[in-house]
Amino acid sequence: xxxxxxxxxxxxxxxxxxxxxxxxxxxxxxxxxxxxxxxxxxxxxxxxxxxxxxxxxxxxxxxxxxxxxxxxxxxxxxxxxxxxxxxxxxxxxxxxxxxxxxxxxxxxxxxxxxxxxxxxxxxxxxxxxxxxxxxxxxxxxxxxxxxxxxxxxxxxxxxxxxxxxxxxxxxxxxxxxxxxxxxxxxxxxxxxxxxxxxxxxxxxxxxxxxxxxxxxxxxxxxxxxxxxxxxxxxxxxxxxxxxxxxxxxxxxxxxxxxxxxxxxxxxxxxxxxxxxxxxxxxxxxxxxxxxxxxxxxxxxxxxxxxxxxxxxxxxxxxxxxxxxxxxxxxxxxxxxxxxxxxxxxxxxxxxxxxxxxxxxxxxxxxxxxxxxxxxxxxxxxxxxxxxxxxxxxxxxxxxxxxxxxxxxxxxxxxxxxxxxxxxxxxxxxx
Ligand code: NAD
Ligand code: UGA
Numbered sequence: 001x002x003x004x005x006x007x008x009x010x011x012x013x014x015x016x017x018x019x020x021x022x023x024x025x026x027x028x029x030x031x032x033x034x035x036x037x038x039x040x041x042x043x044x045x046x047x048x049x050x051x052x053x054x055x056x057x058x059x060x061x062x063x064x065x066x067x068x069x070x071x072x073x074x075x076x077x078x079x080x081x082x083x084x085x086x087x088x089x090x091x092x093x094x095x096x097x098x099x100x101x102x103x104x105x106x107x108x109x110x111x112x113x114x115x116x117x118x119x120x121x122x123x124x125x126x127x128x129x130x131x132x133x134x135x136x137x138x139x140x141x142x143x144x145x146x147x148x149x150x151x152x153x154x155x156x157x158x159x160x161x162x163x164x165x166x167x168x169x170x171x172x173x174x175x176x177x178x179x180x181x182x183x184x185x186x187x188x189x190x191x192x193x194x195x196x197x198x199x200x201x202x203x204x205x206x207x208x209x210x211x212x213x214x215x216x217x218x219x220x221x222x223x224x225x226x227x228x229x230x231x232x233x234x235x236x237x238x239x240x241x242x243x244x245x246x247x248x249x250x251x252x253x254x255x256x257x258x259x260x261x262x263x264x265x266x267x268x269x270x271x272x273x274x275x276x277x278x279x280x281x282x283x284x285x286x287x288x289x290x291x292x293x294x295x296x297x298x299x300x301x302x303x304x305x306x307x308x309x310x311x312x313x314x315x316x317x318x319x320x321x322x323x324x325x326x327x328x329x330x331x332x333x334x335x336x337x338x339x340x341x342x343x344x345x346x347x348x349x350x351x352x353x354x355x356x357x358x359x360x361x362x363x364x365x366x367x368x369x370x371x372x373x374x375x376x377x378x379x380x381x382x383x384x385x386x387x388x389x390x391x392x393x394x395x396x397x398x399x400x401x402x403x404x405x406x407x408x409x410x411x412x413x414x415x416x417x418x419x420x421x422x423x424x425x426x427x428x429x430x
Contacts, residue, residue: 171200222428316383
């Protein structure tokens with residue numbers, strides 16, 4: 001099928017490459033010329049496992065190409081995905097100016113029937129606004145349909161998530177659009193849920209908020225575990241084996257970050273507010289998440305007392321492993337909090353260092369994790385990279401000024417760590 005994806009970011013690029021990998025002719029459009037120039041050369045602006053190879057392969061087969069020219073994309077495709085960013089405004093609601101701009105530009109270029117699909121995460125009723133905008137700017141009165149097709153991929157496992165989804169949600173109000181979208185996704189063999197557009201839009205915000213709620217819930221349970229000497233990892237296992245609860249998203253830690261959970265939670269709270277409902281539950285989810293970052297500081301203070309003039313080694317900057325994404329990464333706010341207390345910071349991350357250099361100031365960037373430990377008063381783990389699983393603790397202990405490890409991701413066995421002579425604290429473990 002002929003597909004245009006507008007916005008070649010994390011979602012647009014993965015969507016474009018995967019659809020091309022499935023044998024569709026895909027044109028990826030972005031108004032960031034620098035990004036498109038890189039992509040044309042086969043260079044990927046983000047770190048996402050497997051993406052580089054897939055882009056290269058599909059480009060060579062001429063199933064995927066990149067352009068800044070939206071006219072090219074729209075003219076040569078029947079399905080138009082909008083995959084631009086929907087960042088939060090100051091008041092928490094989603095900023096839809098990029099979605100509006102793209103809807104307008106698509107409408108101005110349409111010469112034949114199109115299905116215009118929102119893949120961006122948008123507040124409920126955005127589909128109606130897109131339809132209204134397209135109607136206004138579509139001077140030649142070309143027929144079109146609107147669809148909502150929220151994306152559930154995770155960074156770090158994006159290609160696998162896209163190609164093997166638990167379900168595909170398609171919100172439509174026309175049979176023609178339903179048939180086209182079902183045909184596009186049929187090769188994936190995943191369950192397809194067809195709904196009205198508003199329900200599809202809500203599914204995305206409700207799903208992300210639910211997952212965020214699960215994380216805050218287990219973090220709250222972790223706080224009780226710490227107070228009574230229980231172990232949250234055992235509690236999570238005992239809960240998660242109940243199929244009604246499920247084992248995933250029950251890892252206690254420094255809290256969730258990323259470009260989506262914090263933003264989508266705030267957006268859903270605002271959507272509720274605008275419609276006369278006070279979604280208090282989600283407000284508490286946000287509050288608990290913030291408290292987890294403060295908790296890390298408390299643990300550090302407990303272990304090494306004053307932070308002023310102490311050197312803290314940070315292992316992990318990305319908001320989770322297998323990505324270089326630093327958007328709303330807990331590490332960034334924790335480092336800023338530590339600097340406010342007067343601590344010196346050394347950092348190491350396997351993938352996010354280049355991006356971090358543009359954000360963090362007065363920080364020592366270390367070439368490897370052992371240099372981060374060198375002469376530090378404590379080591380703090382903030383991302384669960386595989387590389388951190390197999391540390392040489394003897395070496396680490398020798399390098400640290402004092403053998404203190406605060407583990408914000410519960411990566412190690414507390415008893416073993418203490419046996420090796422570390423002052424060790426995880427989250428909700430004993
Ligand atoms: P991103 O910032 O990585 O990419 C957005 C891209 O859109 C950028 O490259 C930008 O240059 C481009 N763009 C903006 N305005 C444009 C315009 N007028 N014309 C052409 N290109 C334009 O964002 P992202 O992380 O890919 O997220 C996109 C959407 O998908 C958001 O709504 C997000 O909530 C949602 N989403 C993201 C993820 C994720 O894991 N990142 C997962 C599911 C859903
Ligand atoms: C999340 C959702 O999982 C995707 O389904 C969704 O498509 C995406 O948001 C989106 O809308 O953008 P992502 O943000 O890439 O994906 O990463 P997750 O794996 O969900 O992790 C989010 C955050 O929660 C990370 O900071 C992670 O460390 C944290 N987390 C996750 C925990 O603290 N505990 C857990 O048990 C799981």
